[in-house]
Ligand code: SF4
Ligand code: SF4
Ligand code: SF4
Ligand code: FES
């Protein structure tokens with residue numbers, strides 16, 4: 001590594017050649033405030049439009065102040081990051097941004113978690129010296145995401161996520177000057193675009209311009225209604241992140257406290273989406289083996305690779321962008337929907353409650369699930385299998401609203417029967433986890449042999465596209481993994497071109513998988529948090545006695561008592577789905 | 591919204607333009623210029639075709655269209671009315687003329703009347719400052735206008 005010497009705030013330091021001032025300053029512990037810049041190191045994602053000019057510093061010999069996030073260091077550079085000239089310039093920039101920003105912080109859903117707000121706090125802004133016109137746009141509410149464009153500061157992080165990382169291309173900067181905002185084409189609403197509701201734009205928005213549709217009040221109302229049996233399910237990735245909202249270290253597992261909190265919130269049954277993740281493996285694994293074996297026997301009508309289908313962001317993506325390939329993904333529903341379908345049939349019968357009197361709430365790291373549970377195919381006579389899907393952040397708000405001291409709670413267990421799960425289900429929350437869980441079960445079903453070592457290190461990690469060949473007792477099974485929709489696109493293009501060598505591919509829409517979902521506690525640019533969450537999930541898996549989905553005793557019971565066999569008729573009806581062509585044709589009228 | 595009719599001939603022409611630029615993303619602005627030349631304006635459908643041809647997102651195409659005031663998404667009227675907003679005209683009351691056109695035609699600047707007859711736009715100095723305030727209808731120049739004369743001009747074309 002070639003290095004150079006520079007002077008930052010009168011300290012001589014040695015930094016990597018080509019480093020930006022921002023990076024160099026960080027190396028030596030000097031904090032420079034930033035707003036538009038975003039760097040997720042572990043995911044190799046960077047946004048540097050150099051638009052906000054909050055990060056300016058003084059460079060000796062240069063006339064104007066330099067934006068630290070894009071200015072490269074050179075040998076002998078003398079930098080001052082905090083003299084009066086710099087501080088005044090930053091404050092002016094901030095005040096100008098604030099002069100065109102609504103000041104309803106007190107009732108903003110980002111209150112306490114907004115980067116603009118904390119910057120105003122840090123800078124000690126007490127007065128805004130600029131009075132200008134405030135732009136007003138109509139708000140856009142979709143099934144999952146709210147765009148409150150008045151609060152947009154044009155940092156363009158969302159645009160970078162949607163275009164460069166996800167390659168969905170829904171968001172773009174439009175108009176000019178004072179009127180410029182980030183919006184979908186023709187400033188239509190999100191639900192008239194190809195948005196997948198992955199929520200990655202929401203995950204990086206520093207302000208309240210992009211937020212989730214909030215169902216906490218609806219949940220409180222259901223809990224207060226004595227005629228309703230209210231049932232909750234929590235996704236795998238939630239337990240590895242919820243603690244952050246209560247000041248715990250990233251990667252702290254709060255499974256037991258979370259179950260206790262849900263019970264104190266008044267849910268009648270505290271269940272676990274992990275149960276349904278085990279069920280997903282039974283169905284998806286069986287489907288995989290069926291397709292694989294027919295393929296090996298020379299049946300050309302079966303398509304391989306099979307793609308996982310448990311991520312609704314990914315489902316939305318291929319329905320819009322690759323509809324011609326919609327017979328390749330597994331037909332298995334997501335765990336959230338499997339859970340709802342089983343709860344409102346099997347479990348409803350068991351406890352003698354009509355589905356109309358049941359309210360199923362899911363707690364998800366995900367915003368796409370808000371949309372998914374509203375899809376018509378997951379309703380019976382208009383009654384949805386899952387009534388409300390709330391995010392990890394919303395659950396934290398609920399707990400705070402109801403004055404529950406989360407950190408003091410005891411560790412409790414989930415209820416039975418839909419609260420029992422194996423280690424295979426827990427790792428669903430990270431990239432690589434679904435396919436590892438599937439391999440554990442498929443291996444034993446296919447070979448009839450016991451799998452001694454259940455840890456498949458070769459499937460783990462954070463690289464965007466990973467591949468591995470797993471030996472199924474002499475039969476090499478080639479596995480692909482992609483997270484982030486841009487990477488999924490690459491694998492899809494390969495399949496389309498007939499160049500794909502894989503038997504099975506796992507795809508998750510969000511970088512990192514659900515641990516990095518759009519409904520998780522905000523990482524504010526620190527991607528090491530995702531790694532900590534990932535580690536937590538693998539450690540919960542390692543600590544479990546049962547680590548293969550087909551060994552879950554309650555799953556075995558469910559098939560015996562109710563479903564019959566995996567991919568059987570009842571499964572087909574309750575646990576599988578079909579996909580739609582949602583591509584938009586250009587309407588040409590003669 | 592009115593249904594937009596695009597003739598297949600013109601669409602073929604547009605596709606040929608994209609091809610002549612090798613479907614290069616970087617040529618987007620040039621393609622849009624040519625497209626506006628073909629259609630007179632850039633309706634959503636045209637932008638969608640261009641997005642596909644150049645393999646960029648529609649949102650990005652719209653981003654560019656909405657950035658440059660030269661591009662328009664609205665069809666021009668049969669008789670485009672352009673009001674000069676150069677300094678001389680401005681000083682001599684161009685704003686009152688705009689207001690009167692807006693009132694008489696019942697549309698805003700940048701819009702077209704529902705019968706497609708008139709559209710309203712503003713221009714920079716057209717070089718006829720001696721005649722200020724100046725209005726163009728198509729290529730015909732009207733000078734030394736008063737708000738009262740607006741009705742007569744409109745009547746001239748409204749037949
Ligand atoms: S939710 Fe995902 S697809 Fe939709 S606008 Fe945001 S980043 Fe793009
Ligand atoms: S919506 Fe949020 S992330 Fe997107 S540009 Fe505006 S402030 Fe930035
Ligand atoms: S990766 Fe997880 S959080 Fe992200 S869209 Fe898919 S299911 Fe939701
Ligand atoms: S953070 Fe550097 S310009 Fe915005």
Ligand code: FES
Nearest residue numbers: 674676679715718
């Ligand atoms: S200012 Fe109107 S013609 Fe010059």
